[in-house]
Amino acid sequence: MKLYHFTRFENLINILESNKLFFSNLKYSNDPSEGLYPIEVIRDCLQKICKDEGEFKTIFRHVNANIISNENLNLYSISFTSELNSVHSRMEYGDYARGVAIEFDTDKYNEIIEKKANSNLNIKSVYYDVKCVRREIETIYKNNIEDKNFFELAKQILLVYPIVKDDLYKIENEYRICFVDGKPYM
Numbered sequence: 401m402k403l404y405h406f407t408r409f410e411n412l413i414n415i416l417e418s419n420k421l422f423f424s425n426l427k428y429s430n431d432p433s434e435g436l437y438p439i440e441v442i443r444d445c446l447q448k449i450c451k452d453e454g455e456f457k458t459i460f461r462h463v464n465a466n467i468i469s470n471e472n473l474n475l476y477s478i479s480f481t482s483e484l485n486s487v488h489s490r491m492e493y494g495d496y497a498r499g500v501a502i503e504f505d506t507d508k509y510n511e512i513i514e515k516k517a518n519s520n521l522n523i524k525s526v527y528y529d530v531k532c533v534r535r536e537i538e539t540i541y542k543n544n545i546e547d548k549n550f551f552e553l554a555k556q557i558l559l560v561y562p563i564v565k566d567d568l569y570k571i572e573n574e575y576r577i578c579f580v581d582g583k584p585y586m
Contacts, residue, residue: 403480403523403575404501406494412502423476423579426562438564439464441530442557445537459541462554463561477562477578480504480523488571526574527560528567536560555580 407415415421426434443460450456481489490497506523527533537557544553562578 401482401506402484403482403504403506404484404489405478405480405504406489406492406499406501408495408499412500415502421478423478423577426475426477434565437566438561441533441564442537442561445530445534446541446557448534449538449541459550459553462550463557474581475558475562475578476581477576480575480577481573482575483573486572492572523575523577524563526563526565526569526572526576528565528570533560533564 405421411422429435442463446460446463447456450459479493483489484501484503487497490499490501493499494501509523527536537560540553540556540560544550544556558580559578563576565572565574
């Protein structure tokens with residue numbers, strides 16, 4: 401699959417000169433809803449999934465504390481779209497249509513990641529539908545709740561946080577590579 405990253409021309413020069421991609425820290429996103437909306441959706445999903453209010457509060461406290469309060473923990477992402485001809489993406493992310501679209505071959509990327517064996521760097525499609533988020537949170541919950549492994553559960557939910565967006569942005573058809581930098585505290 402081909403994905404495209406829209407950016408300013410100057411950023412393309414930096415990428416080519418350094419041979420590196422640059423991830424954005426979600427704490428400094430230019431979109432304030434980027435931080436608020438996902439945590440509300442995750443909270444609502446957890447509230448419906450958890451067995452009781454005590455379990456919900458314990459799990460959500462771990463997730464929320466790391467997203468909001470943990471200065472040593474940062475969530476990074478880089479965004480792509482599958483829509484090369486998207487006027488919205490060209491205007492919003494491509495320097496008001498003066499920038500460039502960089503094409504990425506996800507098959508090649510996945511080969512590189514498999515060699516590195518780092519599952520935290522998968523390309524994920526952004527969730528615009530709350531039902532999709534809930535299914536993802538349910539899977540994480542089921543895989544960790546028997547052992548009461550709240551630390552691992554919260555850590556995995558942190559990786560869902562950056563790929564949740566309001567369906568108003570569905571036009572972007574966005575994909576992201578995300579990772580957590582720093583140590584979550586529990």
